[in-house]
Structure formats: C-alpha cells, structure tokens
Amino acid sequence: MIELIKGYLPNILDNLPLLPEQASTIAAEVDLLTLAWTAISFVSGTIVVAVALYFGIRYRRRYATQVGGHETHAPAVEIVSMLIPFVACMAMFVWGTKVFVDMRRIPPDAVEYFAFGKQWMWKIQHPNGLREINDFTIPVDTPIKLTMTSEDVIHSFFIPAFRVKQDVLPGRYTTMWFEATELGEFHLFCAEYCGSEHSYMGGTVTVLSQEDYQDFLNQESPERGSPVSGGRELFTSLACVTCHQEADNARGPSLRGVYGREVQLASGTSVVVDDAYLRESIVNPRAKMRSGYMPLMPTFEGQVTEEQLHDLVSYIKTLDNTNDVAANDDDSSDDSHDSETATSVSAGG
Ligand code: CUA
Numbered sequence: 001m002i003e004l005i006k007g008y009l010p011n012i013l014d015n016l017p018l019l020p021e022q023a024s025t026i027a028a029e030v031d032l033l034t035l036a037w038t039a040i041s042f043v044s045g046t047i048v049v050a051v052a053l054y055f056g057i058r059y060r061r062r063y064a065t066q067v068g069g070h071e072t073h074a075p076a077v078e079i080v081s082m083l084i085p086f087v088a089c090m091a092m093f094v095w096g097t098k099v100f101v102d103m104r105r106i107p108p109d110a111v112e113y114f115a116f117g118k119q120w121m122w123k124i125q126h127p128n129g130l131r132e133i134n135d136f137t138i139p140v141d142t143p144i145k146l147t148m149t150s151e152d153v154i155h156s157f158f159i160p161a162f163r164v165k166q167d168v169l170p171g172r173y174t175t176m177w178f179e180a181t182e183l184g185e186f187h188l189f190c191a192e193y194c195g196s197e198h199s200y201m202g203g204t205v206t207v208l209s210q211e212d213y214q215d216f217l218n219q220e221s222p223e224r225g226s227p228v229s230g231g232r233e234l235f236t237s238l239a240c241v242t243c244h245q246e247a248d249n250a251r252g253p254s255l256r257g258v259y260g261r262e263v264q265l266a267s268g269t270s271v272v273v274d275d276a277y278l279r280e281s282i283v284n285p286r287a288k289m290r291s292g293y294m295p296l297m298p299t300f301e302g303q304v305t306e307e308q309l310h311d312l313v314s315y316i317k318t319l320d321n322t323n324d325v326a327a328n329d330d331d332s333s334d335d336s337h338d339s340e341t342a343t344s345v346s347a348g349g
Helices: 002-014 027-058 077-105 210-219 228-236 274-282 306-318 331-347
Strands: 111-117 121-125 131-133 136-139 143-152 154-159 162-167 174-179 184-191 203-209 262-264 268-273
Touching: 002 136, 027 077, 111 136, 111 154, 111 306, 121 136, 121 162, 121 306, 131 136, 136 210, 143 154, 143 306, 154 174, 184 262, 228 306
Parallel strands: 111 143, 136 203
Antiparallel strands: 111 121, 121 131, 143 174, 154 162, 154 184, 184 203, 262 268
16 A cells, blocks of 8 residues: 555655655655655544534534433444544554654665854765865765764754755764765755854755766865874874873773773763764763773863864774774884894894
C-alpha cells in the first residue's frame, strides 16, 4: 500500500506548487509522512465535527421542560472508539520514529563538511580546506555529514529541497546529514530569526556530478590547508604538545587514539570522546576533568576562533597509532639503533 502511494507521490507533488523539489534520499519519506499525518488529521477531524453536529441536531432539546434521557453504557462502542485512535497513533508514532532515526543516524561513510553560521552569512569548509561563503557545492549521491556551530547567535541551517533543517548554536556543535539525489541548484536558508538581516542570510546549494565536483575542487585552490594540517600547526604553536605527548604523563593524557574511546572522569563518571567533548575540553578544560590529572590546563576560550577549534578537533581525531603527535619524534627508533651500535663498538674497543 505504502509502496503504491510512494510510486504515485512524486508525480502528484511535482504538480503541486506547495512543496519544493525532492532532491535528497530522505525527502520522499518526509513528504509521505507529512502527507499521511495531514490526511489522517483531516479525515478524523471531519468525522468528529460531523458526528458532533449530527448529535447536536438529532438530540437537541425540543421543548422548554424536556429533561435528558437515562445514560446507558455501550462497552463495545467505547472500547472500539478508544482502540482505533490508539492503534492509529501508535502506528504513526512508530513510522515517525523510523523517519526521525533515518534522518539523525549519520552513515559511517559520510564525508564531513563544516559550517559556521555568523550574522549574516554561512561559511562552509570542505574536507580539503576549501572555503565557500553562502555557496555550498557538493557531489551528488554522496552522504554528507555537516558539523555546524555559530560565532554569535542561534541560526538554523535549512535546505528545503533536501527536507533537512538543524539549529546552529554558539558554543556547541550540532550535526545533520543528507545525500543529494538531483543535480542542480537549491535554496539554502537561515530558518531562525537572528537579527536585522536574517532574511538575507542564505545562499545556494549546488549539486554537481562526482566528476564535476572533482573539477571544482581542482579549480578552486584552497586559501588554507586542510583542517587537519591547520590543527597540527596549532597543536604546536599553542603548545598543546608540551603536555599532551606520545604517552600519558603527569601533566596531561596522551591524545593518541583517544577519539571515540570512553575515558574516566574525576567526577567518577565516564564520557565517550567526541567532537563536542574535545571542543569543550579546549575552551573549558575543567568542565569534565580526566581522572588522575591535576587541573593544570588553561582555558583557550577567546584565544582560538571556532574555525581553529574545529581544526584542532579534526587533527586530534586523526591521532591514532600511525600518526605522530609531535613532528620531531619521527626518527627516534633509528637514533636509538645507531646509539646502540655506537655503544657496542665503544665497549668492544
Ligand atoms: Cu541566521 Cu537567521
């Protein structure tokens, strides 16, 4: 039944000027749910009003001294009239939850982009460091994860054709994901009133084929390096590396492989290290102290921009056992081998 409706839905909606084009994997699902809710509400609302009108007229008081009849119970009618709305509501709830989970669960292979909201513009950063303002160029048929934050007030990132909208808040990260299915240009809006030029805060999402997107990336040379390389430089220039070294030490824990891991906190609870935790630990290190460490780390609030924070987080995320924390630790194994040879030579002599 649903498949049948789904088959016809795009054709119906194409001819309705009410909704924008369905240009993402989630769009048809969202429209179908909205349409179903509207239809069910309309039908049940009509029934209730019609029955109320009918009873009002049919059982009206016909003369001034008329009194009401005896109330009787009809358990079967009462049970059925409760059961039908209950089952309908639960069905809609389950369906709505499914669509919600589909919208919120980010596919593991999604490519991560970054967006900064600011009065009154959107700044987009591609994974290679390329930046756009009020333009968002993406490849088709690719799951895209967008991590967002605001540099001032609350904004909301809204692409109607993709049926996705997410508030963008100062001081924290929010995420959304989508996969564009149609080539072309689509509106991008700010959907949260954010000041006098809120209505101008928008732009264009351009969906290109995979090849065109590669050409686009090749043509536009990024004015800065990738977030990861920017973060690597900051990690040294801000002297993070003095305390966060290869191995845990008295001053600070090693950040190698920390992303995605559960760590113990001084408060006795634990936390899974994600973007938000890393960001918070840089601007407010005492908020969630790792257990076993002294609160030595100074806050970097006000010293780093949201963009630099994102660079640092991006870099820390890459620290596993194949990358090195400090650039100058590279050839320590060779050195020790050499000195060992030198020692044995001198001992022999
Ligand atoms: Cu930003 Cu409205």
